[in-house]
Amino acid sequence: MRDEDIEKIEEISLYTYLKDGKEVQLLTNEEKYNLSIRKGTLTAEEKLIMNSHAKLSYDMLTALPFPKKYSNVVHIAVNHHEKLNGKGYPRGLSEKDLVLEDRIMILADIFEALTASDRPYKGAKKLSEVFKILSFMAKDNEIDADLLKFFQNSKTLEEYAKDQLLPMQIDEFKSI
Ligand SMILES: [Fe+2]
Known part of the structure; x- marks a missing residue:
């Protein structure tokens, strides 16, 4: 959402209409707030x-x-939304703090979310789309590029696809 669009919503919200003889604002403050999300679909x-x-x-x-x-289980679980570039959460850890097990969990969690076919809010993505997104993430140093490459050529991927993905999701993809 660009600044101009947010201004437009502000403008629209000032319109009023008559409801049962009373003047009502077109958008409530809450509606205005929910419509003014800059990126993604969630409010802060x-x-x-x-x-x-x-x-x-x-x-x-x-x-x-x-x-x-x-004893590492705690860290591996807690770190699954961290990013190598330090922009993850909850601790904002960076490359030097994230061990191989953390990196595997981070990649696995995103891969699972992207390929899942049981989420009501989104469709199941094909492997080619999933790996396109993941290679952008590797370029931005959010996930480990070497690990992604390793995964793309691994038997694990082949077996996971066979067991967990729909046939229509399994297509040709470009390896990074
Ligand atoms: Fe999570």
Whole structure:
């Protein structure tokens, strides 16, 4: 949403109409706010609620007594929305903090979300579309490019596609 569009909504909101003899504003403040989202479909408050699940994972998992060899589980789970370029959440970690297991989880989470066919708010994407998005993300240093390349050529992808994706989703894609 560009500045001009937001101004236009502001303008439109000033119109009034008569309802049962009373003058009513065309858009309520809440409607105006919800229509003025600059990027994506969520307001800042909705984003905060959505993002809090990573922090909640931390609170819940740190309360559990993990055996020593699984002590990393907490971090791997909590870090699944972090980005290598430091723009992720909840901790805004960067490349130097994110170990291989974190990077695998980050990639797996995005790949699963993009390919899922059971989300009412979006259709199932084809592999070619999914890997196009993922290679943009790798270019922006959000995800690990080497890992993405490794995944694209792996047996894991082949097996996951066979088990979990719809036949129409499995198409030719460009490897990065
Ligand atoms: Fe998540």
